Amino acid sequence: MRAKIDSGARSSALHVDAQWRFSEGGAPWVGFRLSPGAVGAGAVECLVPVHDERMVTDSGGNRGARVFVRTGLRLAGVEREIEINLADRRGMRFPMLLGRTAMARVFTVDPARSFLHGKAGPNSAAPAAPYSDIPTP
Template sequence: MLTRIVLGWREWVALPDLGLAVRAKVDTGARTSALHVDSQWRFHDGGAPWVGFRLGPEGVSGHLLEAAAPIIDERDVTDSGGRTTRRAFLRTRLQLAGVERDVEMNLCNRGGMMFPMLLGRTAMARTFTVDPARSFLHGRAPARLGEPVIHS
């Protein structure tokens, strides 16, 4: 039998390719993961579609973070309020509980939410299980990432 790592309903997550550590709501009801961005813009590089995005400086320890990534897909996503929007998806590395893996996530404005990131079930598949009565079981994000850290 496969032993899965137990997560709480909220955890610190590192996204090292973006130089980011963020508090995430662990949500088995969400299929995909979502990352809050204050703004985003599309462009082409080498003929391929890319998305640029900006986070902060509110809640990012006073630092503005700008990053860009290739768009791997664009899909309609229905939020918990029933609103459907077309979102850009990117692939990035995620570090959580000693596990590192590539995950897909979409970019959206989560400004009114308590957590800047939503960790969906496809990012947790085959490795993690969730104990909804517990939180932050794996401590803060790795210090080696340095700033910025989104606290929200």
């Protein structure tokens, strides 16, 4: 999934088309639907425990409560668990925003470059090439 790397954002956000809350065994859960691929590729539904609910300020300065979940992130051959909030990012260029807490102590951002580890495609599950193997434009 394409993501905007945003070191100015504290938290990460994922666009969901719909979300709903429910309880499972007395604990809060959230269900959500997202379309991770190309237009018309189909939607995916997920059911996960709610990790937290916090106030978030968006880029327009608007504050609102958002649900946070824990999920796995695989980026540049590195896998780690991150927390991400579920948001309506309709109209945004990227369905996912990767904030600085998800990148902390693992990644360095080069704002002058893009797609350093390749673009997502049909074989995107394959390990990415190390930074040193990617030519400078």
